Amino acid sequence: MQKKPLETLLNEGRRKIQVTDDELTEAKRRRSLLTACMRRAFPGSTCYFNGSVAHGDANTPLTDVDLGVILASADAEGYGPEGKDALSLMERARDAIRADLEDEFPNLTVEVVGRRRAVLVRFGAPVTKGQQDFTADVMTAIPHPTGVGLYIPNNKIAARWDRADPVSHTLMVHKAIKDTNLVFARVVRLLKHWNSTHSKPLCSWNIKALALGCIDTPMTLIEALQLFFTYGTEQLEEGPTPDPAGVAGDIPLGLPITDVCKRLRTAKNYIDLAIDHETAGRPLSAQHALHQVLPEIIPDIDPADAEAAAEEEAARLVQSVAMTGSAASGLGLVTPRVTSTRAWAP
Structure with a gap:
């Protein structure tokens, strides 16, 4: 098995999961169709794009x-x-979408009843082969009287509207991508994958909101991961993430905050360990540690390399004893294995 630097492994991993050009082209085409529907249904309106396709991640x-x-x-x-x-x-948006798109998408369904914020469009035709469908959320918003942000629907609360600023959110993300020479979008892709394989402690917007607070210059992907997990742990130990635009409330979490912090802290420890291993010339141990964080896109070491990995670990323990008088060093004591684990404590 070829020994690869952590940065190479991360770039190979993010290429495995990033959206394809064909998927993106078709998604944007369908979004353009919906935009035309909304401009016809609401003359003089302004459409904006939000979410992962608009954000570039x-x-x-x-x-x-x-x-x-x-x-x-x-x-x-x-x-x-x-x-x-x-x-x-x-309902007005729903009727316009049905009228304009049913001919091209005969299995189209458009849902309003029971929807909290947006009209749900089910195209009845996937963009990605093997998927069941492709959907769109179409939100009707009104300007906020102050001129800052919008009122967006929330049919689950008494007031029926929430204040938010999704336009500013997209601008912030685009600026971060430019300022970091694409690193922001690339590390967000990796973080969203980490999130999905570790019980979804954070929503995608919370990941990006935290990343906006710490990833603002060009850096390597491993440095960005280390910075994110360090910053994210510190911030969430103080409480939920506030809206970066300063308009909406705190961003909801997918799990109790103590569990979220536990997952972030454990991921940070494995990233730190991977960097330490690589710096000390232990590439197999470094890869094994990184695999704990991103088990589905960073391969674990090959069974044929287990002996070499054990030798790396033995050398590390000898060095630890020589420097500190003790072999105890937390995660570093784990002998590299070849089975996938989750990067959080049970």
Whole structure:
């Protein structure tokens, strides 16, 4: 088995999961079709793009796309927390989508009933081969009276509307991608994959919101992962992540905050260990440690290399005893194995 630097392993891993050009092209085409529907249904409105496709960090398989429409003043009048809810607007969007797209997508369904924020469009035709379907969330929003952010529907609360600023979110992400020479988008892809294989402690937006607070210059992917898990652990130990735009409330978590912190902290420890191993010239041990964080895209060491890995670990223990008088060093005591594990404590 060829010994590869951590950065090579991470770049190979993120290429495995990043969205393909064909997926992206078709997703954007369908989003454009929906944009035309909304402009016809709401003359004078402004459409905006949000989510992974708009942010440039989509992974494969690609299963959905997001579109928002900001109503012009004439259509927005009378709606909001002190006025009407968004149901009639969502029904208007639904009717326009059905009228315009049913011919091309005969299995199209468009749902409004029971939807919290957005009209759910099911195309009845996947973008990625092997997937069951491809969907879109189409959100009807109205300008906030202050001119900062929007009111977006929330049919699950008494006020029926939430304040948010998804347009600023997308601009922030685009700036971060430019400022980091694409590293931001690439590490977010890896982090979303980590998240999906470790019980989804964070939503995608929480990952990006935390990354916005720490990944703002060009760096290697392994450095970005180390920085994210260090920063994320510190921030969430203080409480939930606030909205980077300063408009909406705290970002909800997928698990209790103590469990989220545990997963972040354990991932950080494995990343630290991988870097330490690589720095000390132990590439097999470094790869094994990184595999614990991203088990499905970073291969574990080959069984044929187990003996060499054990020799690396033995050398590390000898060095540890010589330097500290003790062989105890937490995660570093684990002899490299060839079975996948999760990078969090049970």
